[in-house]
Amino acid sequence: MIPDLPILPNLTDPRLTRRVAGTDQTGAGIEISVVEERPLTIYLNSQEIVTAMTIGDYPEYLALGFLRNQGMLKADDVVTAIDFDEEIETVVVRTGRQTSYEEKVKKKTRTSGCAVGTVFGDMMEGLEGLTLPAVEVRTSWLYALAHQINTTPSLYLEAGAIHGTVLCERDRPLVYMEDVGRHNAVDKIAGFLFQHRVPASDKILYTTGRLTSEMVIKTALMGIPVLASRSGFTAWGVEIARQVGLTLIGRMRGQRFVCLSGEDRLVRDADPASVPDEGRKHRRKGAGDD
Amino acid sequence: MIPDLPILPNLTDPRLTRRVAGTDQTGAGIEISVVEERPLTIYLNSQEIVTAMTIGDYPEYLALGFLRNQGMLKADDVVTAIDFDEEIETVVVRTGRQTSYEEKVKKKTRTSGCAVGTVFGDMMEGLEGLTLPAVEVRTSWLYALAHQINTTPSLYLEAGAIHGTVLCERDRPLVYMEDVGRHNAVDKIAGFLFQHRVPASDKILYTTGRLTSEMVIKTALMGIPVLASRSGFTAWGVEIARQVGLTLIGRMRGQRFVCLSGEDRLVRDADPASVPDEGRKHRRKGAGDD
Numbered sequence: 001m002i003p004d005l006p007i008l009p010n011l012t013d014p015r016l017t018r019r020v021a022g023t024d025q026t027g028a029g030i031e032i033s034v035v036e037e038r039p040l041t042i043y044l045n046s047q048e049i050v051t052a053m054t055i056g057d058y059p060e061y062l063a064l065g066f067l068r069n070q071g072m073l074k075a076d077d078v079v080t081a082i083d084f085d086e087e088i089e090t091v092v093v094r095t096g097r098q099t100s101y102e103e104k105v106k107k108k109t110r111t112s113g114c115a116v117g118t119v120f121g122d123m124m125e126g127l128e129g130l131t132l133p134a135v136e137v138r139t140s141w142l143y144a145l146a147h148q149i150n151t152t153p154s155l156y157l158e159a160g161a162i163h164g165t166v167l168c169e170r171d172r173p174l175v176y177m178e179d180v181g182r183h184n185a186v187d188k189i190a191g192f193l194f195q196h197r198v199p200a201s202d203k204i205l206y207t208t209g210r211l212t213s214e215m216v217i218k219t220a221l222m223g224i225p226v227l228a229s230r231s232g233f234t235a236w237g238v239e240i241a242r243q244v245g246l247t248l249i250g251r252m253r254g255q256r257f258v259c260l261s262g263e264d265r266l267v268r269d270a271d272p273a274s275v276p277d278e279g280r281k282h283r284r285k286g287a288g289d290d
Numbered sequence: 291m292i293p294d295l296p297i298l299p300n301l302t303d304p305r306l307t308r309r310v311a312g313t314d315q316t317g318a319g320i321e322i323s324v325v326e327e328r329p330l331t332i333y334l335n336s337q338e339i340v341t342a343m344t345i346g347d348y349p350e351y352l353a354l355g356f357l358r359n360q361g362m363l364k365a366d367d368v369v370t371a372i373d374f375d376e377e378i379e380t381v382v383v384r385t386g387r388q389t390s391y392e393e394k395v396k397k398k399t400r401t402s403g404c405a406v407g408t409v410f411g412d413m414m415e416g417l418e419g420l421t422l423p424a425v426e427v428r429t430s431w432l433y434a435l436a437h438q439i440n441t442t443p444s445l446y447l448e449a450g451a452i453h454g455t456v457l458c459e460r461d462r463p464l465v466y467m468e469d470v471g472r473h474n475a476v477d478k479i480a481g482f483l484f485q486h487r488v489p490a491s492d493k494i495l496y497t498t499g500r501l502t503s504e505m506v507i508k509t510a511l512m513g514i515p516v517l518a519s520r521s522g523f524t525a526w527g528v529e530i531a532r533q534v535g536l537t538l539i540g541r542m543r544g545q546r547f548v549c550l551s552g553e554d555r556l557v558r559d560a561d562p563a564s565v566p567d568e569g570r571k572h573r574r575k576g577a578g579d580d
Contacts (some may be wrong), residue, residue: 257315
């Protein structure tokens with residue numbers, strides 16, 4: 001069954017951040033919160049697939065989403081068990097279907113966005129014949145989402161140096177995932193969608209990260225027709241978004257944004273002039289947007 | 291021989307950015323510059339090692355640096371040839387020594403920072419017995435570097451969505467590399483150091499990216515004793531920096547910074563109060579710090 005929504009960053013989990021002592025520019029001793037970064041090795045049945053560096057929450061969603069986005073889990077695969085062992089930092093996804101991806105695991109693409117094991121050929125194949133639904137996307141929703149997401153208490157606001165990816169419906173954030181690895185955050189969303197068989201066609205994906213080819217491919221593979229970000233674009237990301245007809249919106253800051261693909265879905269029902277600028281406190285800084 | 295320094299971002303190279311048409315928040319048509327993102331497959335002799343998504347400049351440095359940072363090129367390896375073929379997007383590094391990393395290439399760690407193929411075990415081994423020199427680092431240099439780097443015309447300032455890593459000596463930027471993949475930028479620096487046998491012990495590395503475990507490991511492996519960034523930290527990055535005695539400075543913005551490791555190298559010769567805040571124009575935004 002689907003957990004209660006929204007799922008928001010868990011600031012009370014002591015495993016996600018650590019207080020570290022240091023000095024500031026004046027030489028004065030200070031203590032700051034920094035995010036954790038730990039390995040998680042993902043197995044599909046008996047095969048070791050990858051070791052991800054992750055903040056460590058939602059290992060089951062991360063494993064499912066990674067495998068799904070790599071095409072190693074099919075849409076109709078039956079997951080018989082997910083065994084997470086915190087001590088040895090492994091998660092094993094077990095399926096009814098026998099799987100073997102020896103060859104695939106050997107091939108690697110090092111993307112702009114950290115997806116070891118991503119094979120673009122295979123991912124692009126997954127896009128063939130894909131049609132994203134012609135839903136409407138109101139700019140009032142986008143503005144409301146950006147404001148809520150930027151002001152929601154998060155590990156980013158507490159410790160910085162972390163990415164957020166948020167599954168949204170209309171103007172409501174449903175699942176807000178954060179991770180030191182940008183693609184881990186989006187994979188956790190994919191894992192959530194897969195595990196709970198949540199429809200994606202009426203969703204909007206918001207990310208703090210850049211709109212690279214891989215972010216666009218993963219969003220399309222999930223069947224989400226709209227990807228929005230406060231960050232910028234890469235040329236190939238735009239190209240793929242246009243190929244698959246995905247609405248791609250970037251550089252969302254205060255009232256400003258740029259749409260480089262899928263303009264036809266946009267319903268401009270909000271007057272940009274009525275949108276307040278981002279408050280200094282909630283303006284994301286490089287410290288966390290890396 | 292070493293090329294003339296400094297090496298700065300090349301804004302005149304038409305292969306690195308593209309003009310793309312879209313709409314802004316008002317619905318008005320606009321055209322913006324976006325960075326390119328293209329695959330580059332790296333071979334070591336006859337073996338395919340990895341395909342990196344890169345902006346595409348300095349493929350030779352990227353290949354050398356990646357292989358060096360992976361421990362696949364030894365410090366004393368003789369590179370007999372580097373063959374880059376732009377059409378098929380491959381670069382082949384040829385060595386006098388026979389190489390075989392079949393096993394190694396099978397193992398993968400997906401880091402927070404995009405290093406496919408990185409095997410932490412091996413990388414950590416490379417750190418064993420490593421001693422970083424007890425050089426002094428003046429805060430006046432750090433402030434001067436941050437100001438110069440932030441105001442140097444760059445692909446970031448033109449198109450955003452790209453990372454910078456800069457090899458510096460005292461208060462002078464020597465080699466300013468940018469890439470859509472943060473770790474490509476640092477690998478290009480490693481490739482430069484390796485190819486030209488440039489000493490690293492008196493250098494400072496500045497990055498726009500986060501100070502993750504992998505950034506710290508790569509900096510230490512290069513033999514550079516100081517790593518500074520405007521971005522934040524991860525707990526493991528700090529831990530490793532302390533283990534190897536690397537000076538780690540983050541959150542450098544205007545007069546502010548935080549030092550979480552290697553404080554002993556810092557010579558606080560600058561009065562922070564005398565350092566101007568970052569100009570709005572040059573304040574890096576999430577759009578490029580992702």
